[in-house]
Amino acid sequence: MSAVNDTKFSSAVFLLTGIPGQEDVHLWISILFCLVYVISIVGNSVILFIVKTDPSLHEPMYIFLSMLAITDLALSIATMPTTLGIFLFNSREIGLDACFAQLFFIHSLSFIESSVLLLMAFDRFVAICNPLRYASILTLPRIGKMGLVFVLRGVSLIFPLPFLLKRFQYCRANVLSHCYCLHQDVIKMACADITVNYIYGFFLIVTVVGLDPLFIFLSYVMILKTVLKVMSNVEFLRALNTCVSHLCAVLLFYAPRIGLGLIHGYWKTSPRLLNLFLGYISLFVPPLMNPIVYSVKSQHLSARIIRISLRGSSDMEDEKHGPPLPYWTGTSKMT
Template identity: 80%
Template sequence: MSSVNDTKFSSEVFLLTGIPGQEDIYLWISIPFCLVYAISIVGNSVILFIIKTDPSLHQPMYIFLSMLAFTDLALSISTMPTTLGIFLFNSREISLDACFAQLFFIHTLSFIESSVLLLMAFDRFIAICNPLRYASILTLPRIGKMGLVFVLRSVAVIFPLPFLLKRFRYCRVNVLSHCYCLHQEVMKMACSDITVNYVYGFFLTVSMVGLDSLLIFLSYVMILKTVLKVASQAECLRALNTCVSHLCAVLLFYTPEIGLAVIHRFGKGSPPLLQVLLGYISLLVPPLMNPIVYSVKSKHLRARIIRFLAPNSSTGDMGEKQHRPPIPSWTLTPETT
């Protein structure tokens, strides 16, 4: 009898949710979303292009930044079709296979971004705590191997999720809380036992995001201890200033990510609008803000971007003359201006 009911009420599609109660103004809401996606895609593409074409930027700091930009670009592209489809065309339906594919890319890219932020924290740790060995430790081949290992790690742990979800029948209310698919949302739509999915999802959150964020925190504890030993206040401030952009990226990524994970697992009585807003912030804000933050904080990168966008600008030439690529500006060694 149970199998008959499962077959009868099995859902072939999920319904995505934009912003509850604001359906009448979706077309107006689509304008800021289009701007966010346009800025994210163009900003990250420009950073990738400039780092790739400028040999003086082929340094560990900028290689890690290019990894972050590529991940943010892919993350924006993975959520853009369904998000804009809802607000522009009120297209809420998504097939099960398309939903499983989307959540695979979203979760994989999110874990890759977490890994890249960890690598960037390691870069800051070596640059500040062991600057004399910086060039010998962070060689380009070693950076490539570390990046490949973290990508394979993220793909390997997320790969089972679509297959774990595909074995279920979905006979409950098929309305998701977001405008894209997430594993923790989709598994709740199943009419079967989801214990395996729940435990595996919790394990991934703790072992990946939790471990990465803990290692980043420990890296900054070591950095702070090293910086506080520096006699010169100017050197201390300069060293900490080089970490500001990375700290912003860490906060932009982990704050909504951890908040959303907590709400999905423990916040049954939380307002639906809070889940929706955290969902948008977690996947839209980091790809939007990371290129802006790093462009503002990195003089060399900013000068290259200005020269790329305005070839005749004198500002780009001044920034070019002031920067000396062979000397890492974020180390504690004295530097003339």
């Protein structure tokens, strides 16, 4: 179906975009995407399996990591049908309702992942700045409640978007910029007053994309102040080393999304390939890299992954390694 111009339609389709000008090699590119999906799904599933089956990992740090893995799994599944449909079968059409449903899941899961990264920053803040009360503050029931609150926040904030979009008729070219649906992309196709959507979109940016990174930044400011005051050089490096994987996850998550938001909002003449590149990075790279980064940086996870690979079973004995030590320092007490 060709692009529709200057014709009103309330029940039609959008056309998704792969990589313009590279349609003849889409089948080969699909191999890369299939590999990305396989690694993302297997990597996050392995983390969930290890944390679930190893009682010694039933601690706040690994519970938050499990939340991140679940979110990344869901995000991969939400983008998989349209992405592989385009690159494998050149299936570009997507109905309005299906598009609205996909953007709901993509945006709500992105907000939930932002919340999980904030919780992980809070976990590090409490562990380093108030270690004696760590176990009493981050109890399992409290962690469950915090997780539930942030899931409800992500879902409730995005829930109005499909209904706001459903009100409109779409009369402009119906070709979207990515191989999946985004609110900021779809809203450009509407032939109506979209002021409400822009205001609500700005509200979402302020309440989530603005506040979450700000609180993460403030938590690290407090962490730096603490470690500089009370720790030796060795403990300082050891404490900061435990934050490296989280910082990588934060950068991988926020940097491309902020860049993509700025392009959609302000840089109308940006190169199309840059727009596509940031779009692919923002949704495909975090689920791919998060399990890799955390597995490499966590000796407990990497040891159990190697053990599973060598034994081919789920035997998670800790006879030699024992339960994990507090991850903010090499000892059980901060000096």
